[in-house]
Amino acid sequence: MNENKIVINSFKAWFLASRPKTLTGAAVPVMIGTTLAFNQTGIEQFAVIPAILCFLFAFIMQIDANFINDYFDCQKGNDKSENRLGPKRACTEGWITLPAMKKAIVMTTILACVIGLPLIIYGGYGMLLIGLLCVLFCFLYTIKLSYFGLGDLLVLIFFGIIPVCLTYYVIMPQAERNISLEVILASLACGFVIDTLLIVNNYRDRDNDRRDGKITLIVRVGEKWGTRLYLLSGLIGEILMLFVSITNSGSTFAPTFLLGYLFLHFFTYERMLKIRQGKELNKVLGMTARNMFIFGILSTLAILI
Incomplete structure (x- = not known):
């Protein structure tokens, strides 16, 4: 998509601002x-409606988070074109005005709440509290928490534990809503794999983040341990999901599907070591997003077969 010919507040501008490539991070858990x-339920007892609601809520919340990030980073001046290594941002580039983005944030937040409210029918009033926490931390992450090295922990919670366990909980019949060890391990596996995306993003931006006072985990541990964290995060996710697939699948062959992710993760890690810095790391970011989505597909196959 040609980013040099974008009309202000146009559909193309909003499409780019939504960062569609990040939606895989919402879909996988x-x-x-x-x-x-x-x-567990089989086709007969499977509840389709709460599953659809969970997907929609996750997608809208991800778009909302992207809008919030775009808006506040522009206000703080963190996304200045001359410094930025990652993809261009809509507000900073002038594709979307700040007042329009502010309205969009309000609208997407309300839409996420409207979509999430019916989940109370399936999961009880606890869903309301979880939904409000998701919205709250959506704002707090960009405004404050990402500056104190808490991003990775929040990914583990909000892209791993909460979406996997919540989705499982609302789909299961009421009498069988037991969050087992396998579900918890799967949620952690998902969180660790998705965190590889944040790790490579922060690894690329480590010098700019240090200058801007954004103390990410990568800024704290340094370049050498940054690459190690990337490797370890993917490996931990792989090991946890292998255990889950072995305990849930009726086939001894099924867990071997997950080895495909392991191969891709090692290959991407090698590229990361060779590139090390600059805009070239955007290629590693794209490869990591691909790996993450493939992990979701392979995990699905390994559990079901």
């Missing part, structure tokens, strides 16, 4: 939670 529930 819900996909895994849905798969675990389907594996």
Whole structure:
């Protein structure tokens, strides 16, 4: 898509601002939670509506988070074109005005709440509290928490534990809503794999973040341990999901599907070591996003077969 010819506040501008490539991070945990529930209920008892609501809520919240990040980083001046190594940002580039983005944030937040409210029918009033926490931390992450090295922990919670366990919980029949060890391990596996995306993003931006006073985990541990964290995060996710697939699948062959992710993760890690810095790391970011989505698909197959 040609980013040099974008009309202000146009559909193309909003499409780019939504960062569609990041939606895989929203889809994978819900996909895994849905798969675990389907594996238990079978087609007869599988609740389709809460599964769809979970997917929609996750997608809208991800777009909302992207809008919030775009808006506040522009206000703080963190995304100045001359310094930025990552993809261009809509507000900073002038594709979307700040007042328009502010309205969009309000609208997407309300839409996420409207989509999430019916989940109370399936999961009780606890869903309301979880939904409000998701919205709250959506704002707090960009405004404050990402500056104190808490991003990785929040990914583990909000892209791993909460979406996987919540999706599983609302789909399961009420009498069988037991969050087992396998579900918890699957949620952690998902969180660790998705965190590889944040790790390589922060690894690329480590010098700019240090200058801006954004103390990410990568800024704290340094370049050498940054690459090690990337490798370890993917490996931990792989090991945890292998255990889940072995305990949930009826086939001894099924867990071997996950070895495909392991191969891709090692290959991407090698590229990361060779490139080390600059805009070239955007290639590693794209490869990591691809790996993450493939992990979700392979995990689904490994659990179901």
